[in-house]
Amino acid sequence: MPILWLVIVGAAAGFLATRLMRIEAGIVQTVLLGMAGALIGGLILRFILTVGSLVGGLVGAVLGAMLLIWLWQRMRGG
Structure with a gap:
């Protein structure tokens, strides 16, 4: 169940x-x-x-995903 929950929260956080x-x-x-x-x-x-x-977990997930997107954009020069 925790893995399924991670996928669900991950999908929502990634989308946001x-x-x-x-x-x-x-x-x-x-x-x-x-x-x-x-x-x-x-x-x-x-x-x-x-x-x-x-x-709190969802907010943290969204902030973490935004940080990764920002780092990814910086690394690829965008």
Whole structure:
């Protein structure tokens, strides 16, 4: 169940992050960005703020995905 939840939250976070950052990405890229963002953002928020709620996890996932998108754009020169 935790893996399924990570995919669901990752898809939602990736979708929101790609829309907020105004980039076009495929479904697989969006989900992977969201999942990675969920891991990064979730760890950061839980560590700093000890946030355990679903809303906090989603916010952390979106912020993490946005950070990855920003880094990805900088690395490819966009």
